[in-house]
Amino acid sequence: MTATESRFAPGIFTPDPGPGKLGTMLLTHARIETRLTLRHGEQILLTLLIPLVLLVGLSLLDILPTGDIGDMSKVDWVTPRIFALAVMSSAFTGQAIALGFDRRYGVLKRLSATALPRWLLVAGRLVAALVIVALQVLVLGTVAALLGWTPSGAGIAFAIVFLLAGTLAFGALGVLLGGSLRAEAVLALANIVWFVLLLAGGILMAPATLPGVLGDIVVLLPSGALAEGLRAALTEGTLLWGPVVTLIAWAAVAGAIATRTTKLT
Secondary structure, three states: OOOOOOOOOOOOOOOOOOOOOOHHHHHHHHHHHHHHHHOOHHHHHEEEEEEEEHHHHHHOOOOOOOOOOOOOOOHHHHHHHHHHHHHHHHHHHHHHHHHHHHOOOHHHHHOOOOOHHHHHHHHHHHHHHHHHHHHHHHHHHHHHHHHOOOOOOHHHHHHHHHHHHHHHHHHHHHHHHOOOOHHHHHHHHHHHHHHHHHHHHHOOOOOHHHHOOHHHHOOOOOOHHHHHHHHHHHHOOOHHHHHHHHHHHHHHHHHHHHHOOOOOO
């Protein structure tokens, strides 16, 4: 080989700058968000330990605030609603607070210097929320089974549909809240909304037990739609299309707004 001959084919080391593939960027961003969530003890407390305590306590103690339990066991009635609470805790409250403080500490401002588009920032957080929800359901479902939970086998696939739709709806709402307000306001408002929806949003109180038109309104909330959809799927083995449409509508509207209103600082 002479000095003028090249060992490599021409053009093999030609620079090719530009953004990476969208799928690769999405998975990388989602993986980082998932790892950061799992490293925060307060996030684990909110997303897993509180639902776990409520699952065990409401299944074993006679404090159920319900009038429609019928002949089913307490754990069968409680478990779908605890799944809904877990989705709300991680996808909405946890996402909103994390995003609010990421903005405060300049994380999003640094990400803006990369090729990561704003819509992919939202999508990556939603994918991370789906991973966290899957881990929550696995742990909570295992504990519920040990307590005697017997879900409808035919309804498990329907329950997965609701878990996906609920995570997308609450995740989009969490990004919308966390991406538009100051971190301190997000922290306060996200926790207030969490408590309100837990007590009066169709999770612990079934819509049928609420007075007057309030029950009809609660079913249109993402919390009520998710809880009722999971209840029907896991206890009756049926798919309620009304709650599915409600959750998809919340996800579409909140996601569209969030992609336009999310601030970097």
